[in-house]
Amino acid sequence: MIIQLNEEYPSAHRIQRIAKLLEDGGVIAIPTDTCYALACLPNKKSAVEQMVKLRKLDPKKPRALVFSSIQQISIYTLLSDLNFKILKRFLPGPYCFILESNRKLPRFIGDKRQHIGVRMPNHAVVLALLEELDTPLTVTSAIDPESDELLYDPWSIEATFGHGLAAVIDSNGVPGEVSSVIKLIDDDYEVIREGLGDISAFT
Numbered sequence: 001m002i003i004q005l006n007e008e009y010p011s012a013h014r015i016q017r018i019a020k021l022l023e024d025g026g027v028i029a030i031p032t033d034t035c036y037a038l039a040c041l042p043n044k045k046s047a048v049e050q051m052v053k054l055r056k057l058d059p060k061k062p063r064a065l066v067f068s069s070i071q072q073i074s075i076y077t078l079l080s081d082l083n084f085k086i087l088k089r090f091l092p093g094p095y096c097f098i099l100e101s102n103r104k105l106p107r108f109i110g111d112k113r114q115h116i117g118v119r120m121p122n123h124a125v126v127l128a129l130l131e132e133l134d135t136p137l138t139v140t141s142a143i144d145p146e147s148d149e150l151l152y153d154p155w156s157i158e159a160t161f162g163h164g165l166a167a168v169i170d171s172n173g174v175p176g177e178v179s180s181v182i183k184l185i186d187d188d189y190e191v192i193r194e195g196l197g198d199i200s201a202f203t
Contacts, residue, residue: 002154007031007171010125018167019132026166027051029142029157030129032066032121034094034179034196035150036142036157038165039066041135048138054164056145064096064117066137068130073118076136078102083184092122094175094196098183119179125171141178152176 005014021028025047027040038054040047042065052059067073070087077099079087087097096117103114119139121127130137142151144160151157154170162168180197183190191202 001166002158002168002170005125005169005171008124010128010171012128015125015128015132018129018169021166022047022133022137024166027054027164028166029154029161029168030066030126030137030139031123031169031171031174032119032126032179033092033123033175034121034177035152035174036154037066037139038142038161039137039139041133042138043135050164051138051140054145054161055140055143057140062115062117063138063140064119066119066121066126066130066139068120068127068134068136070120072130072136073099073120076102077116077118080187082187086184086189087118087120090197091120092127093120094122094177094179095119096179096181098181098185098192100185115185117181123171125169150176150178 022041025044027038027047027050029036030039038051040051096119098115098117101116142157152174154168158168178195180195180199181192182202183192189202191199
């Protein structure tokens with residue numbers, strides 16, 4: 001099922017409808033400021049297992065989470081003053097920051113909760129959905145598990161994963177690139193992957 005939303009002014013009614021699908025244990029595909037991602041609530045074990053199955057992922061491999069604010073990120077991570085300043089400078093934006101978890105998240109999202117990847121996409125639809133839910137979503141890039149190709153349009157995603165998704169959000173496309181991944185542990189930083197976000201400040 002494809003649900004269309006205005007990229008800049010998403011319908012509150014449709015946002016509530018999508019939030020209900022997630023609260024009922026569904027997995028959805030969401031657009032971000034980089035690429036599409038499969039998403040579900042991190043406290044819904046069956047939904048997390050479904051997402052892992054759809055993408056054919058290692059269930060022990062940690063996954064990223066998307067948040068609505070840095071304040072919300074601080075609830076789930078051990079955020080130093082330096083890391084707070086870095087996040088404030090670069091988020092929302094096309095980055096995934098790996099931070100130390102404070103272990104408030106379920107173990108089954110991967111990595112025994114020691115570290116988590118945090119995203120705060122610069123995308124009105126995602127931020128509106130996160131604000132409606134008042135909780136982060138766990139996500140993984142929408143990559144075809146057979147071809148390893150990044151999927152960047154809702155119709156390809158529905159064709160590949162549609163049997164296992166509650167909905168695919170269509171909001172006028174995505175850049176179709178991955179985020180830059182920066183590891184921020186013990187006030188040190190390390191570039192793990194160069195993507196859409198400018199990494200010059202970290203090199």
